[in-house]
Amino acid sequence: MLGHEILLRHKKTILLLLLLAAICNVVIYLYIMERKAQTTTITTAVATTIPREQESEISQLADNLILSGLGAMGRPARGSWTKAQLLAMESSERETGYNAWLSERISPERSLHDMRHRSCxxxxxxxxxxxxxxxxxxxxxxxxxxxxxxxxxxxxxxxxxxxxxxxxxxxxxxxxxxxxxxxxxxxxxxxxxxxxxxxxxxxxxxxxxxxxxxxxxxxxxxxxxxxxxxxxxxxxxxxxxxxxxxxxxxxxxxxxxxxxxxxxxxxxxxxxxxxxxxxxxxxxxxxxxxxxxxxxxxxxxxxxxxxxxxxxxxxxxxxxxxxxxxxxxxxxxxxxxxxxxxxxxxxxxxxxxxxxxxxxHAQYKKSDSGIKAVSRNCRRVAEVWLDEYKDKLYANMPHLTHVKVGSLTKQKALRTRLHCKPFKWFLDHLASDFLEAYPLEEPVDYAFGAVQSLAASNLCLERNKSAAHPQLLPCDEDLMYPKLQQKWTLSHFRDLHSSSYCLELQKRDPRAEVFLWQCHHHAGNQFWSYDSNTKQLINGQSKSQQRCLEAEVEERRVVANICDSKNQRQQWKFGYVDETRLEDFWKNVPDQM
Missing domain, CATH: 3.90.550.10 (Spore Coat Polysaccharide Biosynthesis Protein SpsA; Chain A)
Structure with missing residues (x-):
């Protein structure tokens, strides 16, 4: 009886091993077929009926694509790149704003997951x-x-x-x-x-x-x-x-x-x-x-x-x-x-x-031609569609009032012909929570003006015209009302911004980079507070995740590090601080553990 049980157990083990071997063979076969399909797809995508004079050019493009087979199913396209390849990637990204070198090596017909909700x-x-x-x-x-x-x-x-x-x-x-x-x-x-x-x-x-x-x-x-x-x-x-x-x-x-x-x-x-x-x-x-x-x-x-x-x-x-x-x-x-x-x-x-x-993006938006085009367009939209609410826009963007916009006769006539509703209708029917986040009468801000480093009192935080990161540059003479690039506001949104660009922390690593990013006004990685006792500018709501803005004086840059009240490089002075308002800064702010 015992021998029979042992024999039966051995048979089950052998069957299990055979089943596993069969599964492995199927997986390997499917993988090989997928790679063949990718190669065929890539080749046909770039070489159907091509004139003879284009054959070498298209052949080179196909070779580049076939070499990689990257990015299938929308996965990150990663590889073991050489130093020369990494330099080529960096160069292409500077020129185009994305990794164009890598893009050329991803199939033009790459597969993607079905991203829809199951109900769809x-x-x-x-x-x-x-x-x-x-x-x-x-x-x-x-x-x-x-x-x-x-x-x-x-x-x-x-x-x-x-x-x-x-x-x-x-x-x-x-x-x-x-x-x-x-x-x-x-x-x-x-x-x-x-x-x-x-x-x-x-x-x-x-x-x-x-x-x-x-x-x-x-x-x-x-x-x-x-x-x-x-x-x-x-x-x-x-x-x-x-x-x-x-x-x-x-x-x-x-x-x-x-x-x-x-x-x-x-x-x-x-x-x-x-x-x-x-x-x-x-x-x-x-x-x-x-x-x-x-x-x-x-x-x-x-x-x-x-x-x-x-x-x-x-x-x-x-x-x-x-x-x-x-x-x-x-x-x-x-x-x-x-x-x-x-x-x-x-x-x-x-x-x-x-x-x-x-x-x-910043290079164009901050170029002379970009500023002129966007400013003109914004004023045309405001003059035709915002009615009396354009004054709110102009209060925040006074330069628009000096922009020439050309004739608006045709656009205003179209609005009359189509019997279009006033902008107030739009606010009344579609913007209830919008007006809570962006009120017509904005609350008083907590602090504003220059942000001066106490580790080097001649240096202030500056938003460079085309950079992705803030810099430390010589302070303007007027710290309370400095030039526009050094004017910062710790706003009622609890973000730290200059114009429409906020300081944003994307990682919590030591000496983490501090970015200039479009303000989203939803706290998160753009949440900043100011401790008027320690003079620290602190990113983050949760105390365990908080990091402090730190000056790297020699490099004329700023980073974010674990907060240390004794570190003078983490000490900053605003042009003006509303101390009374600052006392209520943490009121109704969740997640402070």
Missing amino acids: KKLKYPMEKLASISVIITQYNEQPSLLLRTLSSLINRTPSKLLREIILVDDGSDQEYGNLTHILQDNFKDLLIQLRNPKQLGLMQARLTGARKSQGDVLVFLDAHVEVTRGWLPPLLAPLLQNNKTCTTPVVDTIDYENFAYRRGKPSRGFFDWNFNYVQLPLLKEELRALPAPHDNPIMNGGLFAIDRRWFFELGGYDEGLRIWGAEQFELSLKIWLCGGRILEVPCSRVGHLYRNSSF
């Missing part, structure tokens, strides 16, 4: 009733690898019966990328229409160029550096069946500019603050409970949206007086809402967007 996958749409679309994409000096991934994702993940055409508008690019035009046409055939402006007209005018050539019932505007995901389109089109004056936006996910990892975004509601910065607010409680149902989106981010073509042109499209880039999403969003339409964010539709690093 069960929804059925009346495909026979959904409108055909014209996708409008504008580009200016865009890298070919990004364009290929954008276009490939569209072709592969969009129902062919709905995709009438893709219109790609080159807005006067001044960089040449070989035979890119022929490469795109050979790969995407008659589905792709390529247009070119003889000179750069700007985002809005380039989009209008494409829209005027379109034939689809619905216009879908996309940036040139996106990747659409599975099932992205039907949820965007379905709400238009109920009301053709509805504009829809997807949830915008993030493609990492360093390693191209695809990261899920959260549903949110867009607004602008009283400095005309685009901000995001969380969903209302009833909207959270209804997820993943579509919800009102007061101000869209402007890069990705769908709108009925006739309705778009009935609204006048974009204001033709807007220049280059900036505030166009405010203008179109307000026009839609106030003139009888609606904007919905649709969580069942997800599109990944590559955002360039902050220093690259």
Whole structure:
């Protein structure tokens, strides 16, 4: 009996080992097949019917892509890079704002996870009733690898019966990328229409160029550096069946500019603050409970949206007086809402967007041409759409009152013709929590003026015009009302900002970098307090996570370190501190353990 049990046990062990071996063989086989499929996909993506004179160029591009097989399923594209390769990555990121070297080595048809909520996958749409679309994409000096991934994702993940055409508008690019035009046409055939402006007209005018050539019932505007995901389109089109004056936006996910990892975004509601910065607010409680149902989106981010073509042109499209880039999403969003339409964010539709690093964006936004364009655009929107509330904007941005904006007659006539509502209607119906976060009458701030280092009293914190990090530079003569670059405010939002840029701590490492980042006014990594006894500027609400701003005098920079009240490098003096107000700083602030 005992021998029989031992024999039976041995048989079970052998069967288990055989089963494990079979599973391993299947896994290895699937892996090999996936790699072969990736190689075949990459090769066919760049070499269909190519003229002989382009063969060597395309062959080189294919070789670069085939070598890596990186980024599959939206995972970070990582490898064992040589020193020369790392230097090439750094150089490309300085030039483009993202890792262009790595981008060229990722498949133009890389796979992505299905990012949708499980409930979204069960929804059925009346495909026979959904409108055909014209996708409008504008580009200016865009890298070919990004364009290929954008276009490939569209072709592969969009129902062919709905995709009438893709219109790609080159807005006067001044960089040449070989035979890119022929490469795109050979790969995407008659589905792709390529247009070119003889000179750069700007985002809005380039989009209008494409829209005027379109034939689809619905216009879908996309940036040139996106990747659409599975099932992205039907949820965007379905709400238009109920009301053709509805504009829809997807949830915008993030493609990492360093390693191209695809990261899920959260549903949110867009607004602008009283400095005309685009901000995001969380969903209302009833909207959270209804997820993943579509919800009102007061101000869209402007890069990705769908709108009925006739309705778009009935609204006048974009204001033709807007220049280059900036505030166009405010203008179109307000026009839609106030003139009888609606904007919905649709969580069942997800599109990944590559955002360039902050220093690259800052170069344009702070350049003379960028400042002039954005300022002009902001004032045009304020004068046409904000009514008496424009005075609130001008109080925060007095320079706008000196900006020439050209004629507004056409835009004001359009508002009258469409019987558009006043801006107060927008605030009353869509901005209850917005006005709590951004009140018309703002509370008094805790401190303002120059932030002077007590370790080197001649040095003050300064927001450099184009840098991603603050610096220590010679103090202005007037510490209470210094020059704009040295004027800091410890605001009622409990952040430390200069203009619309806040000090932000992204890591808690020793000598952690301190960044200049767009203020979001939601505490977190932008939460700062000031201890008037120890003279320390402290980041973080939780005491266990708090770090103090520290001067590195010799390097003329600041870092964040574990707080030490005896460390003079962590001691700072404001131009003015409201001591009475500061006594109530921690009132109603959670999580101080």
